[in-house]
Amino acid sequence: MTEPLLRVEGLTKSFPVSSGSWRRDTAKVHAVDDVTLEIDAGETLGLVGETGCGKSTLARCMARLYDVTSGTVWFDGRDITHLDRREMRVVRRDVQMIFQDPYGSLNPRRRVGAIIGDPFVIHGTATGRELKTKVQDLMATVGLNPEHYNRFPAEFSGGQRQRIGVARALALRPKLVICDEPVSALDVSIQAQIINLLIDLQDEFSLTYLFITHDLSVVRHVSDRIAVMYLAKVVETAPTPALFSTTRHPYTRALLSALPVPDPDLADSREQIVLSGDLPTPTDPPSGCRFHTRCPKARQDCVATEPALRPVLGDTVEHPTACHHPLTIGEDLSLARPHIDAAQTVDDDAVPLGAAAPTEPGGESR
Amino acid sequence: MALLEVRDLRVAFNTPDGVLEAVRGLSFDVDRGSTLAIVGESGSGKSVATQTITGLTSGARVSGSARFDGTELIGASSEVLRTIRGARIGMIFQDPLSSLHPYYTVGWQIVEMIRAHDRSVSTAAARRRAADLLGVVGIPHARTRIDDYPHQFSGGMRQRVMIAMAMALDPVLLIADEPTTALDVTVQAQVLAVMRRLQEDFGTAIILITHDLGVVAEMSDEVVVMYAGSAMERAARRTLFYANHHPYSEGLLGSLPARGGARDRLTPILGVPPSLIGLPAGCPFAPRCPYAFARCWSETPPLRMVFDDPAHTSACWLTTVLGDRESLRAARVQRELDQPRASTPAPRVEVGP
Numbered sequence: 001m002t003e004p005l006l007r008v009e010g011l012t013k014s015f016p017v018s019s020g021s022w023r024r025d026t027a028k029v030h031a032v033d034d035v036t037l038e039i040d041a042g043e044t045l046g047l048v049g050e051t052g053c054g055k056s057t058l059a060r061c062m063a064r065l066y067d068v069t070s071g072t073v074w075f076d077g078r079d080i081t082h083l084d085r086r087e088m089r090v091v092r093r094d095v096q097m098i099f100q101d102p103y104g105s106l107n108p109r110r111r112v113g114a115i116i117g118d119p120f121v122i123h124g125t126a127t128g129r130e131l132k133t134k135v136q137d138l139m140a141t142v143g144l145n146p147e148h149y150n151r152f153p154a155e156f157s158g159g160q161r162q163r164i165g166v167a168r169a170l171a172l173r174p175k176l177v178i179c180d181e182p183v184s185a186l187d188v189s190i191q192a193q194i195i196n197l198l199i200d201l202q203d204e205f206s207l208t209y210l211f212i213t214h215d216l217s218v219v220r221h222v223s224d225r226i227a228v229m230y231l232a233k234v235v236e237t238a239p240t241p242a243l244f245s246t247t248r249h250p251y252t253r254a255l256l257s258a259l260p261v262p263d264p265d266l267a268d269s270r271e272q273i274v275l276s277g278d279l280p281t282p283t284d285p286p287s288g289c290r291f292h293t294r295c296p297k298a299r300q301d302c303v304a305t306e307p308a309l310r311p312v313l314g315d316t317v318e319h320p321t322a323c324h325h326p327l328t329i330g331e332d333l334s335l336a337r338p339h340i341d342a343a344q345t346v347d348d349d350a351v352p353l354g355a356a357a358p359t360e361p362g363g364e365s366r
Numbered sequence: 367m368a369l370l371e372v373r374d375l376r377v378a379f380n381t382p383d384g385v386l387e388a389v390r391g392l393s394f395d396v397d398r399g400s401t402l403a404i405v406g407e408s409g410s411g412k413s414v415a416t417q418t419i420t421g422l423t424s425g426a427r428v429s430g431s432a433r434f435d436g437t438e439l440i441g442a443s444s445e446v447l448r449t450i451r452g453a454r455i456g457m458i459f460q461d462p463l464s465s466l467h468p469y470y471t472v473g474w475q476i477v478e479m480i481r482a483h484d485r486s487v488s489t490a491a492a493r494r495r496a497a498d499l500l501g502v503v504g505i506p507h508a509r510t511r512i513d514d515y516p517h518q519f520s521g522g523m524r525q526r527v528m529i530a531m532a533m534a535l536d537p538v539l540l541i542a543d544e545p546t547t548a549l550d551v552t553v554q555a556q557v558l559a560v561m562r563r564l565q566e567d568f569g570t571a572i573i574l575i576t577h578d579l580g581v582v583a584e585m586s587d588e589v590v591v592m593y594a595g596s597a598m599e600r601a602a603r604r605t606l607f608y609a610n611h612h613p614y615s616e617g618l619l620g621s622l623p624a625r626g627g628a629r630d631r632l633t634p635i636l637g638v639p640p641s642l643i644g645l646p647a648g649c650p651f652a653p654r655c656p657y658a659f660a661r662c663w664s665e666t667p668p669l670r671m672v673f674d675d676p677a678h679t680s681a682c683w684l685t686t687v688l689g690d691r692e693s694l695r696a697a698r699v700q701r702e703l704d705q706p707r708a709s710t711p712a713p714r715v716e717v718g719p
Contacts, residue, residue, distance in 0.1 A: 050550040050551070050552065050553075051550050157638050159638065160638075187407035187408055187577065187639075188407065188577065188579070188618060188621050188622060189407065189617060189618065189621045189634055189635035190634070190638070191621065191634075192620075192621035192622075192623075192632035192633070192634030192635075193634040195623065195632055196631050196632055196634060199631065200631075214550065214551065216551070217580075217622065217623045218623050220623065221623035221630075221632070222623075254552060255551060255552060257555075258551040258552045258554065258555035259551050259580065260551075260554070260555075260558075260578060260580025260581045260583065260584045261580050261583060261584075262579035262580045262582070262583050262607065262619065262622055263583055263607060264583045264603050264604050264607050264608075265604070266583075267580075267583045267584045272555070272559075274552075274555050274556055274559050275552045275555070275556070276556075278520040278522055278523065278553065279520075279550070
């Protein structure tokens with residue numbers, strides 16, 4: 001077995017939370033908490049989770065856009081956790097990012113040719129005529145008209161702007177491209193164009209992708225493996241087919257079931273699990289298994305001890321799950337009810353949407 | 367008689383670049399107690415159409431008719447609209463935070479809403495009703511949370527507050543404009559469940575505006591597909607998904623990542639939506655349509671019945687013999703190969719300049 005292209009081990013990233021009139025740092029929010037994950041060369045790893053689960057922070061730590069609080073980041077066999085700016089610059093050629101917002105990630109006052117040419121200039125790999133030729137080649141590669149070299153970002157549509165972002169990321173022929181919600185801001189018909197482009201480019205340049213999204217249908221389409229995050233932790237990782245056929249973690253199942261399917265017969269017949277409550281705040285995560293406040297299968301041990309991420313019920317090492325009570329194949333989660341000692345879940349008002357509804361007055365989970 | 371009958375609605379705005387025709391001859395009906403989904407991409411005019419019906423597009427040039435329960439809404443005075451809006455037609459918008467006033471508690475806002483329409487209701491009674499409503503939409507501890515401010519609620523809870531407010535006066539029609547677009551999927555499922563249950567309990571008709579075909583499949587009875595300001599196709603939910611006629615509907619469904627086939631190429635719709643300023647004659651979808659033929663470029667197709675189904679209309683010149691499509695597609699591909707557009711780059715062209 002060859003070494004993974006990127007490996008993070010025990011990665012934790014915390015941010016200070018300041019409050020009060022003196023803006024003192026009063027608490028810490030663990031955006032990513034003890035995550036270990038590998039990306040093999042040539043594969044696409046999908047990273048899914050809801051708003052605030054830490055998926056973007058994890059990606060930024062991998063690209064060293066954030067300094068990690070603790071843990072190690074290995075890239076291509078090298079520990080890059082504590083490289084300084086100059087040493088990092090060399091690594092940056094191999095690790096590039098594509099961002100969600102095609103409007104916010106391009107400087108509106110610079111011409112497209114200059115934007116795409118930046119990586120060459122910064123790394124001093126091309127100048128003058130050669131630079132222009134390289135940029136125009138890239139524009140053609142991503143399906144932009146090379147004659148539009150001198151236009152401003154505002155003259156392009158959302159889909160075309162995302163192509164500009166892709167061209168810029170590919171300029172230095174990176175090994176790993178981190179795509180942070182690359183199609184979420186686009187309309188469906190345009191979204192399909194960009195997904196096709198990313199898949200074609202991967203085949204052409206043998207790229208490795210980390211594909212971050214909240215859209216499970218997109219991630220299912222592009223990924224070889226998927227990691228599911230909930231409140232700063234990875235709760236389940238599996239090859240794409242296994243994640244859908246033998247879903248182990250109740251959160252993964254709930255996420256899959258909540259996704260509206262564009263197929264009326266299936267929509268009418270499938271199991272619907274409507275989770276109660278909102279995402280708890282990461283400043284004060286629940287004890288034990290972080291999902292226990294919303295989990296239909298929660299038991300007393302879920303409150304007490306945190307489950308380790310390991311293969312369960314005879315799964316392969318490729319498919320670890322962090323759950324004390326993983327789902328068996330065919331188990332109907334919609335019938336499950338939590339059994340936890342009262343205190344946490346008691347609710348005197350009418351709660352029509354299921355039993356447990358944890359509340360956090362003032363809880364800002366979005 | 368349908369609850370809401372919209373006929374040939376046209377909405378245009380004057381812009382520095384010319385007249386922007388946001389809605390171009392839209393007609394649809396909404397029956398009592400049913401859900402009509404209006405689906406389309408950004409800029410298709412779906413939000414402008416419903417905002418015009420409720421009199422919220424000031425400064426627009428509006429023509430056509432929208433009869434709501436016997437009352438004409440287009441051109442109605444602001445007094446008439448004010449008695450209907452909120453009381454008989456409730457509305458929810460995409461972003462609940464900017465739709466709620468940050469300085470007032472949610473309870474105050476719901477009470478204000480109830481009493482604005484009926485001063486005979488005492489503040490105490492309105493407050494009781496507000497607390498009940500918050501309970502109905504699934505806000506825990508409704509009686510204490512009524513005194514919280516909007517920022518103290520999460521996104522999903524805020525949208526529930528909006529639904530409670532929209533339902534406060536038992537409207538017969540609820541217009542939901544992308545109600546779950548800003549929410550995470552698990553929270554979206556909760557909010558959709560609340561809407562479905564309210565509809566069952568109160569028999570409210572819903573116009574659901576969305577770009578998400580998954581939400582359409584789960585929530586709607588009938589669907590109108592909009593493109594460039596007009597309806598391309600109107601059909602019952604299952605018909606639209608399994609036996610659609612319009613190439614745009616086909617294209618929208620085709621561009622979704624399929625369930626199952628991983629890493630296959632998707633079939634996107636080529637090109638980009640047209641500008642709504644000075645739109646040329648002919649079918650607005652023709653430049654992106656794989657089947658377009660001569661007539662599509664010269665004459666705008668009207669919505670007409672297809673497949674002998676009175677509930678299924680499509681604005682397309684194609685015959686209902688689906689086999690004919692393949693020869694048309696082949697003919698168009700041949701034409702493109704014969705005369706490649708001058709300014710297009712060589713490899714992998716999916717977006718025109």
